Amino acid sequence: MIRHTLVDNLAEDFHNVSSASVPTLANIWAKKYIQNLQADSPKQDIKSNNLGEILSPERRKTTAANLLQSLRFSSAQAWAKTENLLMGQLQAHGISADLIDPWQIATDSRFLLEQALNIYTENSHSRLVQIDLNTDGQNLKLESHTQLPTVGQLSVAIAQSVGKIRKKYTSVDPRAIGFVSMQFHYSGQLLLDSLPPLEKLMVNSYFKVIDDHLYMPLQRCYEAAGNLEYEDTALVSVRHLLTLTSEIARQVSQKTLIMHSDYQCHSGVLSSPQVRISSLRDIEMFQVYLCLCALEKSVSSIQQELFPLCVMLYPPLKVSWELVRTLLRLLAQEMHNHLAKEHVQEFEPYLTILNEMFGDDVLPEA
Numbered sequence: 279m280i281r282h283t284l285v286d287n288l289a290e291d292f293h294n295v296s297s298a299s300v301p302t303l304a305n306i307w308a309k310k311y312i313q314n315l316q317a318d319s320p321k322q323d324i325k326s327n328n329l330g331e332i333l334s335p336e337r338r339k340t341t342a343a344n345l346l347q348s349l350r351f352s353s354a355q356a357w358a359k360t361e362n363l364l365m366g367q368l369q370a371h372g373i374s375a376d377l378i379d380p381w382q383i384a385t386d387s388r389f390l391l392e393q394a395l396n397i398y399t400e401n402s403h404s405r406l407v408q409i410d411l412n413t414d415g416q417n418l419k420l421e422s423h424t425q426l427p428t429v430g431q432l433s434v435a436i437a438q439s440v441g442k443i444r445k446k447y448t449s450v451d452p453r454a455i456g457f458v459s460m461q462f463h464y465s466g467q468l469l470l471d472s473l474p475p476l477e478k479l480m481v482n483s484y485f486k487v488i489d490d491h492l493y494m495p496l497q498r499c500y501e502a503a504g505n506l507e508y509e510d511t512a513l514v515s516v517r518h519l520l521t522l523t524s525e526i527a528r529q530v531s532q533k534t535l536i537m538h539s540d541y542q543c544h545s546g547v548l549s550s551p552q553v554r555i556s557s558l559r560d561i562e563m564f565q566v567y568l569c570l571c572a573l574e575k576s577v578s579s580i581q582q583e584l585f586p587l588c589v590m591l592y593p594p595l596k597v598s599w600e601l602v603r604t605l606l607r608l609l610a611q612e613m614h615n616h617l618a619k620e621h622v623q624e625f626e627p628y629l630t631i632l633n634e635m636f637g638d639d640v641l642p643e644a
Contacts, residue, residue, distance in 0.1 A: 404425050603636055
């Protein structure tokens with residue numbers, strides 16, 4: 279399981295951007311990605327725990343080359359899984375089949391995976407990576423110096439590329455990005471299956487950055503921020519919330535797990551590492567959309583993009599509307615707990631609209 283906390287270890291700005299607001303928000307988000315990782319990995323061979331070897335330039339190049347060689351085959355397998363999960367939603371939601379181009383979706387997904395793997399082979403300033411590893415009930419602390427670029431640096435480097443791909447699909451029908459996201463997710467998971475657990479953890483931390491950017495309108499937030507004065511009330515509130523989204527997501531996720539301890543969705547029980555990571559991402563996704571609403575001073579991104587996407591994706595993923603309503607109620611509570619009153623006020627109108635749109639009078643359980 280990957281645990282995100284906040285560190286102040288990144289100062290990169292977007293290149294060729296004149297507005298201070300844009301790199302500020304980009305860097306706040308990038309800082310959320312850290313070197314400290316935690317894994318639950320039973321019965322690992324001790325050789326696979328050689329962090330120094332895994333993070334060496336030679337090993338990273340070899341790993342990336344092997345994964346790139348497997349990418350086309352994994353992509354074909356991934357589309358079969360994506361199609362099986364989502365193609366039934368086309369007719370149900372009145373989505374034109376002409377909008378879903380399997381070849382283009384697979385191509386864009388491969389492009390993003392190639393970008394991530396290319397950056398994985400690059401060398402940056404030497405830094406210390408520390409990982410808490412749980413093996414057979416024992417906690418191991420692994421550490422090694424490496425020149426591997428931080429996932430925060432990756433976040434800044436790929437933001438514009440992912441933003442362009444995201445905009446290409448959402449501008450036609452926002453639900454189309456769901457097919458791209460699932461294709462990327464399945465392609466990445468199939469590639470990771472060939473790696474030993476610790477190396478899988480490191481590479482997956484890169485893939486997760488792009489996964490987040492596909493699900494969340496981060497680039498659109500950066501662009502909206504660029505249209506505001508630095509001390510604009512909404513922008514100040516967004517800066518505060520972005521530093522807290524991971525902690526708020528953890529609190530919401532933990533409380534939801536207690537309230538729905540036996541809940542099972544498409545990928546497993548809520549407490550499983552894979553589902554927990556997806557849950558944390560979705561809770562952060564809701565917060566990023568709230569940020570976008572505040573920056574644009576409009577609810578259109580929720581109405582036209584987030585809501586239709588959730589309505590298409592959640593039923594086949596076996597995410598109940600009652601579970602979503604629980605998440606939203608807890609999200610509102612945690613935002614009030616973590617933010618000053620003047621900052622919460624910037625988001626309250628959109629929180630209210632979110633709760634109304636996902637209400638049981640609109641989305642009753644089937």
